[in-house]
Amino acid sequence: MLSARSVAGQVFLWQLVLVVLFAAAAGVALVLQARHSTTQEARRLSLGVAQTFARAPGTVDAMKSADPTAVLQPRAEDTRKLTGVDFVVAIDPRGYRWTHPDPDLIGEHVFALRKEAAAGRPFTQDFEGSLGLAVESTVPVFDTGGRKMVGLVSVGVTVENVNAVVRSQMPILLGSVGGALALVTGGTALVSRRLRRQTHGLGPAEMTRMYEHHDAVLHAVREGVLIIGGDGRLLLANDEARRLLALPADAEQRHVTDLGLEAGTAELLVSGRAATDEVHLAGDRLLAVNIRPVDQHGGKRGSVATLRDTTELQALAGRAAVARERLRLLYEAGVRIGTSLDVVRTAEELAEVAVPRFADLATVYLQDPVLEGDEPVGPSPEMRRAAVHSAKGAWPLFPVGELIRFVPGNPVAVSVQQGRPVLAADLTASHGWRAQDPERARRILDSGLHSLITVPLQARGVVLGMVNFWRGERDAFEEEDLAFAEELAARAAVAIDNARRYTREHALAVTLQRSLLPRSLPEQSAVEVAHRYLPARAGVGGDWFDVIPLPGARVALVVGDVVGHGLHAAATMGRLRTAVRTFASLDLPPDELIRHLDEFVTRVDNEGSDGEGITGATCLYAVYDPVAGLCSLARSGHPEPALVHPDGTVEQLPVPVSPPLGLGGGLPFEKADFTLSEGSRLVLYTDGLIEDRNRDIDTGLAKLHDALTGPGRTPEETCHAVLDALLPARPSDDIALLVAQSRLLDPSQVADWDIPGDPAAVSGIRAQVSRRLEEWGLEELAFSTELVISELVTNAIRYGTAPRRLRILRDGTSLICEITDGSSTSPHLRRAADTDEGGRGLFLVAQFTQRWGTRYLARGKVIWTEQSLHSTTTEPDADMADALLDQWGDADW
Numbered sequence: 001m002l003s004a005r006s007v008a009g010q011v012f013l014w015q016l017v018l019v020v021l022f023a024a025a026a027g028v029a030l031v032l033q034a035r036h037s038t039t040q041e042a043r044r045l046s047l048g049v050a051q052t053f054a055r056a057p058g059t060v061d062a063m064k065s066a067d068p069t070a071v072l073q074p075r076a077e078d079t080r081k082l083t084g085v086d087f088v089v090a091i092d093p094r095g096y097r098w099t100h101p102d103p104d105l106i107g108e109h110v111f112a113l114r115k116e117a118a119a120g121r122p123f124t125q126d127f128e129g130s131l132g133l134a135v136e137s138t139v140p141v142f143d144t145g146g147r148k149m150v151g152l153v154s155v156g157v158t159v160e161n162v163n164a165v166v167r168s169q170m171p172i173l174l175g176s177v178g179g180a181l182a183l184v185t186g187g188t189a190l191v192s193r194r195l196r197r198q199t200h201g202l203g204p205a206e207m208t209r210m211y212e213h214h215d216a217v218l219h220a221v222r223e224g225v226l227i228i229g230g231d232g233r234l235l236l237a238n239d240e241a242r243r244l245l246a247l248p249a250d251a252e253q254r255h256v257t258d259l260g261l262e263a264g265t266a267e268l269l270v271s272g273r274a275a276t277d278e279v280h281l282a283g284d285r286l287l288a289v290n291i292r293p294v295d296q297h298g299g300k301r302g303s304v305a306t307l308r309d310t311t312e313l314q315a316l317a318g319r320a321a322v323a324r325e326r327l328r329l330l331y332e333a334g335v336r337i338g339t340s341l342d343v344v345r346t347a348e349e350l351a352e353v354a355v356p357r358f359a360d361l362a363t364v365y366l367q368d369p370v371l372e373g374d375e376p377v378g379p380s381p382e383m384r385r386a387a388v389h390s391a392k393g394a395w396p397l398f399p400v401g402e403l404i405r406f407v408p409g410n411p412v413a414v415s416v417q418q419g420r421p422v423l424a425a426d427l428t429a430s431h432g433w434r435a436q437d438p439e440r441a442r443r444i445l446d447s448g449l450h451s452l453i454t455v456p457l458q459a460r461g462v463v464l465g466m467v468n469f470w471r472g473e474r475d476a477f478e479e480e481d482l483a484f485a486e487e488l489a490a491r492a493a494v495a496i497d498n499a500r501r502y503t504r505e506h507a508l509a510v511t512l513q514r515s516l517l518p519r520s521l522p523e524q525s526a527v528e529v530a531h532r533y534l535p536a537r538a539g540v541g542g543d544w545f546d547v548i549p550l551p552g553a554r555v556a557l558v559v560g561d562v563v564g565h566g567l568h569a570a571a572t573m574g575r576l577r578t579a580v581r582t583f584a585s586l587d588l589p590p591d592e593l594i595r596h597l598d599e600f601v602t603r604v605d606n607e608g609s610d611g612e613g614i615t616g617a618t619c620l621y622a623v624y625d626p627v628a629g630l631c632s633l634a635r636s637g638h639p640e641p642a643l644v645h646p647d648g649t650v651e652q653l654p655v656p657v658s659p660p661l662g663l664g665g666g667l668p669f670e671k672a673d674f675t676l677s678e679g680s681r682l683v684l685y686t687d688g689l690i691e692d693r694n695r696d697i698d699t700g701l702a703k704l705h706d707a708l709t710g711p712g713r714t715p716e717e718t719c720h721a722v723l724d725a726l727l728p729a730r731p732s733d734d735i736a737l738l739v740a741q742s743r744l745l746d747p748s749q750v751a752d753w754d755i756p757g758d759p760a761a762v763s764g765i766r767a768q769v770s771r772r773l774e775e776w777g778l779e780e781l782a783f784s785t786e787l788v789i790s791e792l793v794t795n796a797i798r799y800g801t802a803p804r805r806l807r808i809l810r811d812g813t814s815l816i817c818e819i820t821d822g823s824s825t826s827p828h829l830r831r832a833a834d835t836d837e838g839g840r841g842l843f844l845v846a847q848f849t850q851r852w853g854t855r856y857l858a859r860g861k862v863i864w865t866e867q868s869l870h871s872t873t874t875e876p877d878a879d880m881a882d883a884l885l886d887q888w889g890d891a892d893w
Contacts, residue, residue, distance in 0.1 A: 011188055016181065023177040035159070039135060042157040043124050046137040049083045050155040051122065054139045063090065063141060063151040068098040069106055077101065086134065091152040098151070133159040224287075224307030232256050232270040235302070244307050245282055265289070272303055279310065286310050326484050329357050333488055338495030341502040343371055344386050350467060350492040351389035358484070359469035361390040361449065363397060365404065365412065366457075366465035370496070373504030379456075379463040381406045381413040386465070392473070396443035410436045411454040412466050419463065421455040421486050425476045451476035455489040459497035467492070508567065521547045525811040526555040526626040527682075527740040530715030532723060534735040536688070541734030542569035542617070543686045544577050548584045551855060551864045552818060553811045554625045556584050557740055559684040561638065563616035565734075575604070576617055576661075587855035590621045590634035591671035594658065598636060598669070601662035617661045620684055624676070626745050627809065631682065634671040636661050639690065642704065643674070644681040644718070648711035652701070678744040681718055683708060688733030689726055700726065715739040745811060749776075755793055755804035755819070762793050765806060776810055781867055784848040785817065791845050792819045792863050799825060801860075814850065815867045822860040 053059065053076070062071035068090065076088040076099040090098040095109050122139040136156040140149045224241030228234055232255050237247055251259055256269045265280045268289060275291040288308040293301055337349045343366065351362035365383035367376045382405040385398050398404055406413040409432025411422040424430040427441075427450055434441040449472040457465040467489050471477060477485075521529055529547055542562025550556055558580050562572045579600050583593045597619060618637035624630070633641065633653065637660030640652045656670035676682070683704075690700030707725035708718065718739045727735070751772045753765060766786045773782050789806065796804050800821030809816040845852055845865060852865040 011191065015188070019177060019180045022180075023174075026176075035133070038159045039126065039133070042135040042159050043137070045083070046085060046135050046155045046157045047122065047124055047139070049079065049085055049088065050137045050139040050153045053079055053088060053155070054141045054153040059153075060141060060143055060150060063092070063098070064143070068092070068151070073099045073103075073106070086156045086158050087154075089154045089156075091154060093149055093151060135159065222308075224305075226269065226305040226307070227302065228256060228269055228305065229302045230272075234259065241307055244285065244287060244309060269303075269305055272301060325357065329353070330484075330487060330491070333491050337492050338498065341499045341506075343373075343496060343499045343503055346492070346495050346499045347387040347465075348389065349495075350488075351387045353492075354467075354469055354488065355389050356391035358481075358488070359453075360392065360472045360474065361388075361395055361397075361470035363388050363468045363470070364457075364465060365467070366496070367463075368403070370464045370500050373500055373502075373507050375500070376462060376464065379416045379419070381408070381410075381416055383412075383465055395447055395449065395470075396440060398440075407432070407436050409433075411452060412468070415454040415456050415466060416463055419456055419458065421453060421482045421489075423477055423479065423482055424452040424454070425478070426450065427452055448472035453477050453481060453485045455485045457489055457493040457496060459493040462497075464493060464496055464500070505567070518546055522549050523813055524549045524553075524555050525743065525745075525813060526553055526624055527557070527742055528715055529557075529741075530719045530739045532719050532735070532737040534723075534727070534731060536565065536731045536734050541565045541688075542573040543688065543734035543736040544573045545684070545736045545738045546577055546580065547738075547740075548581060550584065550587060550623065551853060551866070552625065552816060552862075553627065553745060553809055553814075554623055555740075557622040557624065557682065557684060557738060558584075558619065559638065559686060559736055559738055560617060560619040561686040561688075561734075561736070572617065576601075576619070580619070580621065587853070589671060590623055590632050591669045593621050594619065594634045594636050594669045595664075598658075598661050598664040602664075605662050616663075618687075619661060620655075622682065622684070624682070624740070624742060626743050626811075627750060629676050629678070629742065629744050631674050631676050631742075632671050633674070634658075634669055636664070636669065639685065639687055641685075642683040642708055643676070644683065644708050644713075646677055646679040646711060648709055650705045650708045676742040678742060680742045681708075681713070681715065682740045682742065683718070683722075684738040684740075685722075686734065686736045688731060688735040689722070689737060691733070692728050693732055694728065715741050745809065749810045750807065752805060752807035755796060755806055755821075757797060757802065757804070759794065759797050762790055762797070765793055766790055769806075769808060772808065773815075778810070778815060778869070781815055781869075784867060785815065787848055788817055788845050788865050788867075789819075791842065792817070792865070796821045796863070799823065803860075810869075812869075814869055816864060817867075818862050818864045820857070820860060820862045824856065824861055826854045826861065 056075070058071070059075075062068050062075075065071060072090045076090060080086070080088045080101065087101050089100050089110075091110065092098060097106050097108055097110060100106050122137065124135060124137040126133065126135055128134070134156055136154060138152055138154045141151045141153060142148060143150050221238075222240060224244045225236075225238045226234060226241050227236040234252055234254055234256055237245075237251055241247065242251070245259070245261060245265075247259055257266050259266070261269070262281055265282060265287070268275060268278065268280065268291065271291075272293055273291065274293060275289055277288045277290060280287050280289055286309070288310045290306045290308075291303050293303045295301055333350075333353045336353050338346055339349065340346065347364040347366060351364055354362040363385060364387040366386045367380055367383055369376045371384065371386065382403065384403045385400050388395075388397060388400055406416075408414075411424050411430065411433055414432070415422045424433055427433055427445060430452070433452065449470045451471040453469045455467050455469070456463050457467060469477070469485055521531070524547070526549075531545055533543065533545065535541055542560075542564060544558075544560050544562075546556075546558040548556040548558065558577075560573070560576055560580070562569045562576065576597070579597055580593070583596050588596065601617060618635075620633065620635040620638040620641060622631055622633040622641070633655045635655050636658045640655055640657075642650055643653050644650050653672065653674060655672045658664060658667065658669050685704075687697075690704055691697050692700065703726050704722065707722045710721075713721070719737055722737060722739075723735075751769075753768060755761065755765065766789060769785060769789055770782050773779060773785060778785075785808075793804075793806060796819050801823045803820070803822055805820045807818045807820070809818070848867075849865040850868045852863070855862050855864065
């Protein structure tokens with residue numbers, strides 16, 4: 001009732017403020033009056049006491065005495081207690097106290113002499129002390145002659161009576177204020193009740209807001225409003241209702257049936273029943289009518305009707321539905337197009353997204369460089385059809401894969417030239433399109449296709465291809481369809497360009513990797529080899545394998561792995577494979593080769609400035625000697641090899657493990673030696689074969705053992721069995737597999753002799769070698785072999801140390817001669833001058849052998865040569881042979 005929002009409440013608050021202000025003014029006046037009277041009384045008291053004490057007998061004599069304090073302090077305290085003042089202080093002319101209620105303060109300086117004191121006049125002052133307002137009076141004291149001031153007397157009184165006066169009169173004041181408030185409250189309550197009864201409980205704000213809403217509903221909204229009385233008369237109509245129903249100016253207060261409305265509409269308005277969005281015709285408009293009955297206070301039941309024009313709304317709703325559908329289609333295009341990095345598949349996804357929700361048929365054309373992963377040089381009217389998709393079935397179009405050169409007037413050629421979409425709403429009127437192939441165009445029109453939109457597939461300003469959207473079973477394309485078609489093509493073009501770039505990079509990486517891997521295995525007789533290399537679906541990786549023939553009919557088997565995928569991994573693999581082949585050419589033991597490879601990787605990592613190191617690579621290096629059946633292995637971070645014995649049993653060879661390449665940190669590398677029976681299969685592989693995201697390494701090893709178990713398999717059959725058992729459906733890593741089946745040279749293919757330190761033994765050794773060559777049926781190699789052995793044996797006797805030994809081997813492809821001695825000096829080939837008596841021996845050895853070299857042992861070295869059994873080298877004639885052999889005549893020794 002007394003709310004601040006009501007008139008009565010506002011009047012009450014105003015009266016309350018006035019009463020409070022009057023009460024406050026009265027209280028302030030009372031306080032000020034009491035304070036003034038009390039202060040004046042205190043001034044009179046303090047001044048009277050000060051003058052009385054100053055003129056008291058003996059005061060002057062005491063101040064002039066030798067010890068004024070002793071006389072004046074008791075008198076001052078007695079006076080203070082008798083008069084009721086707060087302090088009586090005697091002060092010398094310089095301002096130092098003689099007396100004080102607190103003896104500790106006697107003797108302290110209190111103030112500088114005021115002008116009144118200096119002039120010998122009394123003075124009184126007010127000040128705020130710790131006890132409140134106080135009054136202090138100071139009176140000078142002169143000697144009997146009145147010419148000299150001998151001291152001062154200061155008396156202070158605290159004003160204490162102000163609050164008492166106020167408290168005594170405050171109840172009268174508060175009672176008057178309370179009475180006034182009660183009178184104001186009662187009057188306001190009576191006024192408020194009267195106003196609420198007259199306004200039905202609405203206050204001024206509610207009444208103002210109701211009027212504003214009423215005005216807004218009637219004249220601001222886009223809906224017609226009718227208020228109809230219980231007798232069917234129109235009581236009120238807003239401007240929108242007059243416009244929608246074409247009401248006359250004097251429509252109000254007339255019966256609804258007399259307003260010229262449609263019969264159905266007029267009947268609904270006067271029916272008095274509720275209605276929700278009933279559509280009625282009003283002229284050329286469709287109106288949605290809503291009616292709600294209302295009860296008039298004390299009168300007949302009426303109703304309120306609202307009218308909404310739905311003619312334009314239905315058209316807008318249709319366009320909004322199309323827009324929503326196309327936005328949804330664009331979203332799906334972003335999700336469905338580009339799921340793979342395949343150019344053709346991306347083009348097919350574009351066609352599948354567009355049909356049937358935007359077009360009845362979609363065809364995609366791409367330039368040939370795009371299909372190969374290259375970037376087009378420029379826009380070209382010659383393109384290859386990459387994808388066709390239709391919801392109906394086959395159409396008489398060019399088949400997928402056909403190269404088409406579009407004539408200048410064709411919409412495709414026009415779109416390529418202009419770089420923007422082209423609309424051919426009516427194909428029957430498109431002469432350029434019909435000129436491409438009149439017969440095929442006639443069949444296309446007969447099939448029902450009648451409208452076309454051609455859009456260029458552009459990415460980074462480059463036209464990659466075109467997409468054609470066709471319609472045959474729905475309305476023709478319109479201008480507003482061009483923007484959507486262009487947006488759809490733009491999203492697809494980005495995905496196609498990404499696929500194109502991936503295709504190019506993948507092709508480069510595959511080409512690089514294939515060029516770095518061995519294209520064919522070298523001819524050798526130590527082992528029978530089968531291999532497999534399977535790149536991961538994620539891209540080109542860094543796994544590799546190699547088979548390297550070594551001197552002495554031996555062979556080196558290598559398997560390695562570089563972490564990661566892509567060009568960097570492939571290039572790193574090539575560097576490591578080249579380094580392994582380089583170190584293998586030095587005929588290093590496996591452990592030394594792995595150590596050199598680790599140092600190489602560390603050096604490359606330290607020298608790298610782009611952050612692309614090769615740390616993390618692994619390698620397994622094995623050397624197999626078919627003469628002794630000895631296999632030496634060393635590994636760096638690589639899985640252990642498996643060995644399948646001739647009886648079919650499988651074991652993991654316990655090769656000492658070292659950290660991956662580049663992480664050795666100077667630690668020694670160890671090798672392991674195993675003797676292999678003939679027919680044993682050594683299985684080398686990378687971790688991609690046994691590790692997978694769906695299985696752990698122990699499971700992979702167990703499956704590998706199961707696949708390898710069994711006798712009588714060839715290396716090729718072993719590769720098939722292993723991949724069938726372990727190859728995952730989608731490999732996440734590269735797989736390299738190398739299976740080598742050991743062979744042993746027959747003892748009859750090996751011959752060896754000790755070499756005495758006497759040069760005279762050279763001829764005998766030549767003779768024994770010749771007889772062995774005759775037994776092997778190699779008489780055609782006798783001369784060159786004798787020449788080689790004579791040179792090498794002679795050098796071993798001259799420059800080498802014991803023990804000296806000669807060994808010749810015959811494998812399936814070559815004749816191998818090996819001379820071993822205990823020294824570490826290595827012969828080298830040089831060009832002798834015309835006047836030199838020697839220096840041509842090694843030159844002749846190089847001329848009559850396929851290759852030669854030196855390999856070092858733990859103690860000593862081996863000089864070896866190889867002569868091809870299938871060589872077509874012409875033997876020297878007899879005269880040349882005699883001249884050459886005369887260099888090693890027996891008499892020369």
